[in-house]
Amino acid sequence: MAARAIVYENNGDPASVLYAVTLPARAEPLSGRSINVKVLLSPINPSDVHVVHGSYAVQPNPQKLNINGEEKTLYLPGNEGLGEITEVGPDVKNLKKGDWVVFSKGQSGTWSSAQVLEEEDVIKVDQGSGISAVNASTLTVNPVTAYKMLSTFVDLKPGDWIAQNAANSAAGQAVIQLARGRGIHTINLIRRKDDFAETERFLKGLGADVVLTYDDIPDEERVRELVGGKEVRLLLDCVGGQATKDTVRLASKGAHLVVYGAMAQEDIQIPPFLLVFKDIRVRGFWRTGWFNSSTLEERSQFLDELVQLMVSSKFKESVHEIVKIEGTLSDEEATLKVREIFGRVNKGTGGTKIILEVETRQSL
Amino acid sequence: MAARAIVYENNGDPASVLYAVTLPARAEPLSGRSINVKVLLSPINPSDVHVVHGSYAVQPNPQKLNINGEEKTLYLPGNEGLGEITEVGPDVKNLKKGDWVVFSKGQSGTWSSAQVLEEEDVIKVDQGSGISAVNASTLTVNPVTAYKMLSTFVDLKPGDWIAQNAANSAAGQAVIQLARGRGIHTINLIRRKDDFAETERFLKGLGADVVLTYDDIPDEERVRELVGGKEVRLLLDCVGGQATKDTVRLASKGAHLVVYGAMAQEDIQIPPFLLVFKDIRVRGFWRTGWFNSSTLEERSQFLDELVQLMVSSKFKESVHEIVKIEGTLSDEEATLKVREIFGRVNKGTGGTKIILEVETRQSL
Known part of the structure; x- marks a missing residue:
């Protein structure tokens, strides 16, 4: 089982420059405060398109990744999403397997199936509050x-x-x-x-x-x-x-x-x-x-209060469509599907938010 | 001895609508907290021209005045100036004859030789500070x-x-x-x-x-x-x-x-x-x-501080020209002189501020 990520090497139109890659499976167990997060849902926001175009004030950090034996410098786009903790390192204090989390740092690369992060890179969302997965995945923007x-x-x-x-x-x-x-x-x-x-x-x-x-x-x-x-x-x-x-x-x-x-x-x-x-x-x-200048505790308290208000006031989900990038697709097939989606985003989806569900790559 | 004032009946170009009038001498002595102020100098500011045109957010209060036996509703323009106390009512506490004052209320009608006001309509300027008459007359704007x-x-x-x-x-x-x-x-x-x-x-x-x-x-x-x-x-x-x-x-x-x-x-x-x-x-x-929403005490303290700073930092007088409306002129002659001045103001005085000195009408 290996993670799949949507990436770009050079800025440009997402419908042309994005592609799907399969990342090698991690060998060692988690250490320290590391966490493994399965990304459940990750929306496409208008600012994400600007990021890929290179016309936004921030960019994801470049990452050196080994793709099919070749070392490449790639950018992993995707800013928002809902994750589920699948594994925690020995020093992680406040998170456990099964917890829902959102991403605390901008440009975390959420258009992927899984990520290895540190405990302070995410904020727990109280699943017991009754908030829906779609509302949680579109919470932080x-x-x-x-x-x-x-x-x-x-x-x-x-x-x-x-x-x-x-x-x-x-x-x-x-x-x-x-x-x-x-x-x-x-x-x-x-x-x-x-x-x-x-x-x-x-x-x-x-x-x-x-x-x-x-x-x-x-x-x-x-x-x-x-x-x-x-x-x-x-x-x-x-x-x-x-x-x-x-x-x-x-x-x-x-x-x-x-x-x-x-x-x-x-x-x-x-x-x-x-x-x-x-x-x-x-x-x-x-x-x-604001996110970058506030403490993790401030953001966490703020999100708790917001989730409570959303649940108590019956906050309606955005009009949305969940698009699955199936784990059974090859990278080439997944790339085609991703570019097709951004072709639709470029034309405008009439107010319907597209939410990606990038599955783990199967049977590699 | 009677006061002279520059007035208008209808809004318009100051070079056309302003005229000089002589106001009947006051018979009774001052009562209560009334004060009599001789206006020493009163500048012409750009906003004054807008006031006379009727294109400014505020206007002077209309005043019913007896001009040559005829009752007229007139406006007395002039917003800024330096006055000298010439007489105080029996209940006036903080002012005495000879004190320098500036005008606390906007649109006091400072283009005149003298005014009967209340103690709270003016703010004392410390003559002992060494501030010049020109700087004091152009202090409040x-x-x-x-x-x-x-x-x-x-x-x-x-x-x-x-x-x-x-x-x-x-x-x-x-x-x-x-x-x-x-x-x-x-x-x-x-x-x-x-x-x-x-x-x-x-x-x-x-x-x-x-x-x-x-x-x-x-x-x-x-x-x-x-x-x-x-x-x-x-x-x-x-x-x-x-x-x-x-x-x-x-x-x-x-x-x-x-x-x-x-x-x-x-x-x-x-x-x-x-x-x-x-x-x-x-x-x-x-x-x-700010002036209207602050207390007299706040404004007074503020002006004291400002005057001290102006004197200590050797604040230079504006480039200016003092134009005297002589007390020997008839109202007709004074009107001509005033309109001539505003003809110059309309053309632009090249950064030179015109300051009026309206003298008391003599030998009426």
């Missing part, structure tokens, strides 16, 4: 981003209102659900499309209070009516450009605008008078930056 | 803005660096001088012009460390060399548009960008990655808002 933004900049209380753009994104959907779980109301901006009614129904099903297109943002007085005289003190922006300017129109005096993405690939635009006279405060949020 | 921005957002220590755009503006000059007075270094951005060398010499004479055009902003590495490996944690922006984007290139990680003006009359532009990956924090500053 979007729900963490959403929940951290909801709890960092403004002290929100039940009954408070927030607003966000690109509300139909995976992060936006997590914001809606986690806000609802805390009793916080949301105004959600989406683009005008023929299927507005359907998207509105979907987002309201997740707990959205108000869904609007950018073209239908009402004036200040009507906004105040919408929120029942409350304030909108937090605005989340992952678009940039004109959308920032539209979104900030919903802000109350002294509100925080938090930028966490740049879908429009344009500079944010804000009228200076909103900063000067309305005291709007603009900040950025970067999940990876 | 630009030096207050500059000093408040230098002391609010970032805890700056001697040897630290800041950056600002429109460095040659009156506020920019105040920033340079007050920063220097506190041992803080400045990078100053100005527009490319033929007279760059002259402007650079002038700003360096005020204490500027580095003067650059927007076209010559160096790359990150060279910026680090410029500031000797220190950080640039505060950036002041009163331009907006592309200039914001240029200015923020000088920022270190976690720096505050403070917007306090909008000379370009364009939205600020900021690349989202600077917010997300570099944690740049954007705030606005509005002097009037």
